Amino acid sequence: MITVTVRQNEKKEIRSFTVEGHANFAKKGSDIVCAGVSAVTFGSVNAVEVLTGTVLKITEGGEGGYLRCEVPKLPKQTEEKVQLLLKGMLVALETIERDYSDYITITFK
Numbered sequence: 001m002i003t004v005t006v007r008q009n010e011k012k013e014i015r016s017f018t019v020e021g022h023a024n025f026a027k028k029g030s031d032i033v034c035a036g037v038s039a040v041t042f043g044s045v046n047a048v049e050v051l052t053g054t055v056l057k058i059t060e061g062g063e064g065g066y067l068r069c070e071v072p073k074l075p076k077q078t079e080e081k082v083q084l085l086l087k088g089m090l091v092a093l094e095t096i097e098r099d100y101s102d103y104i105t106i107t108f109k
Contacts, residue, residue: 002037002065002104004093013079014086016070017041023103033103034065036096044089045069052081 002023007016019041023033048054057070071082090106097104 001102002033004037004097004104004106005109006090006106007109013083014071014090016068017086018069019067020065022065023100025100025103033096033100037093037104040089040092040096041067041069044085044092048082048085051085052078054078054082 002019002021005018005020006014009015019037023031023037025031025033045056045058048056054072054074057072059068060066071086074082093104093106097106
């Protein structure tokens with residue numbers, strides 16, 4: 001199972017997210033859930049960095065399926081752009097969770 005943990009502040013801004021595990025929906029190389037989650041998360045991180053110029057603090061771990069992303073303190077205008085992109089990522093992940101809830105779960109803290 002893939003677990004996504006999203007940490008938000010009191011304003012519901014995303015401060016960090018962690019993605020851990022493997023879906024085990026299908027064998028390696030054919031797992032559409034893992035591929036979808038990877039595409040959404042890495043695409044969103046890349047979009048934040050390219051479109052806003054923000055360098056996120058990223059920690060990755062190979063075979064275990066691990067990605068942690070922390071959002072640094074940012075000027076208001078940049079923060080708003082970063083949050084929009086990350087909230088778009090969440091919408092995509094929640095769509096995957098809705099259709100494949102046996103393989104991915106999202107929690108908010």
